[in-house]
Amino acid sequence: MSLNVEMLESSFALLAPRADELADRFYDRLFRENPQLRAMFPEDMSGQKKKLISALALVVANLRKGDVLNEAVGALGVRHIDYGVKREHYPIVGRTLLASLGELAGDLWTPELEAAWADAYGALQAIIFEALDRHSAAA
Numbered sequence: 001m002s003l004n005v006e007m008l009e010s011s012f013a014l015l016a017p018r019a020d021e022l023a024d025r026f027y028d029r030l031f032r033e034n035p036q037l038r039a040m041f042p043e044d045m046s047g048q049k050k051k052l053i054s055a056l057a058l059v060v061a062n063l064r065k066g067d068v069l070n071e072a073v074g075a076l077g078v079r080h081i082d083y084g085v086k087r088e089h090y091p092i093v094g095r096t097l098l099a100s101l102g103e104l105a106g107d108l109w110t111p112e113l114e115a116a117w118a119d120a121y122g123a124l125q126a127i128i129f130e131a132l133d134r135h136s137a138a139a
């Protein structure tokens, strides 16, 4: 699958100045729609919000570098095992991220942009699931 890198980069550049608002909206929505996930996270979410934004920025900065993305995102996925995260949680987070981006982007959120972000998240999820497969095969 080829990602719409230019569209992802330019839309993220537009939204980056409002990254704190994106993180607020993301976790508000995640916990409102999936209250059972709240207990997995620390009570004080300020550090986690910063980590989410940094991770998104890292992904967008490395969209053209498949090997960097594979390495960093695969390792991130394996670390998530220890946080109690299951594969079934990834689509929930993906839907929540897309909805939050859409809210923030407002009128700029076109079906094309939504598809670009859905493809990007799908690619991340695939990298993570492959890393989890390798991890469990090695265990």
Ligand code: HEM
Pocket (backbone or CB within 6 Å): 037, 040, 041, 042, 048, 051, 052, 055, 056, 076, 079, 080, 083, 085, 086, 089, 090, 091, 093, 124, 125
């Ligand atoms: C591609 C999707 C995701 C990204 C980019 C991401 C990003 C991150 C980052 C950067 C951290 C900081 C710790 C570390 O780097 O190891 C983290 C921690 C964490 N994430 Fe994710 N995450 C993703 C998916 C998920 C999913 C699906 C869940 C399930 C609800 C989840 C729950 C958590 C939890 C519980 C922590 C640890 C919080 C703590 O105890 O400090 N993440 N995530």
